[in-house]
Amino acid sequence: MIGIPTCARVTDLLTDLDEGALGPMAWTGVRIHLGLCPPCRAFLRSLRRTPALLRGLLQEDPAGAPGSAAERALAGVLGALRQGSLPQGPRLHPGPADWAALGPEGDPFTALLLRLHLGWCGACRAHHGSEAALEADGEPLPRSLLALLPPQDQWRRVRRGLGGGEAARVLRDPVSGTALHLVRLPGGRVFPAHRHLGTETTLLLAGGLQDGPAHLHPGDWITHGPGTFHRPEADPGGDCWAIVRLEGPVQFSGWRRLLV
Structure with missing residues (x-):
């Protein structure tokens, strides 16, 4: 029987999902969870946009000199990932409607x-x-x-x-x-x-x-x-x-x- 992982577990597995590194049971559980959970789908979309945003930063700073804004931002992100520190999500407000x-x-x-x-x-x-x-x-x-x-x-x-x-x-x-x-x-x-x-x-x-x-x-x-x-x-x-x-x-x- 395939168990559906929690939101916390799914966010831990999303990188492996994109890299094709999940086994069949884990892949199926994550896909089922994503089909049922709009917040985790939104988180996956944000994760997939991150590389393009970083590339954009680097293109805006072509010199690429040590200490540049883009390099410092990238170093900060990588440092947080190495420490296992992930963003905790947005502080949320009511929508216009x-x-x-x-x-x-x-x-x-x-x-x-x-x-x-x-x-x-x-x-x-x-x-x-x-x-x-x-x-x-x-x-x-x-x-x-x-x-x-x-x-x-x-x-x-x-x-x-x-x-x-x-x-x-x-x-x-x-x-x-x-x-x-x-x-x-x-x-x-x-x-x-x-x-x-x-x-x-x-x-x-x-x-x-x-x-x-x-x-x-x-x-x-x-x-x-x-x-x-x-x-x-x-x-x-x-x-x-x-x-x-x-x-x-x-x-x-x-x-x-x-x-x-």
Whole structure:
């Protein structure tokens, strides 16, 4: 049986994939993962563009003298690779279409995530204004957020089968079925592999999270479309907290389907 590797494992194998150095089982697992995971496909496209970008730098600096900007940049990249240090991915922001949710006809759950993002992101406040921003007060669940949610005894909580984490559905639109969840994952733990049957939008509230090639910090935003298969991992240390907007159910692998 062919196992599907995690996002972290796939990013380690992409160079071998391009060089034809993978065995048949590893090659098949990586190709299946890439077919299911848009973030890892985007990371592979970026990886494949890197040689052309470096060639462009060298062509812009034909002298090639020691200490030139292109040579220093190339030396820095090679040094990082030798040390096993890879980029952790972008700090993510909402897309242009997302910001329409702050309008009068916008989706209220997306608008809530946008208001939280504005509380962290000075660049987005400068561009979109600060009037709607919710204060990020240093708490894992900001008081400005809790004030807009139902009392905690009304949350629908799930603890079993989540890799040591827990989730609570705090709001749900009865017409569309779209729901808002708060998710906690202890430091260093992995959220079980799962597939999304609808769009998922996540805003990180506390801690750090590796989600495929993207590394998220508090205030960062990431969206996964239907069909995405991923396995986010919390950074070591304190708990990781996120608020998640789900347009459809989540399908867990294996025995976890019976519990969540």
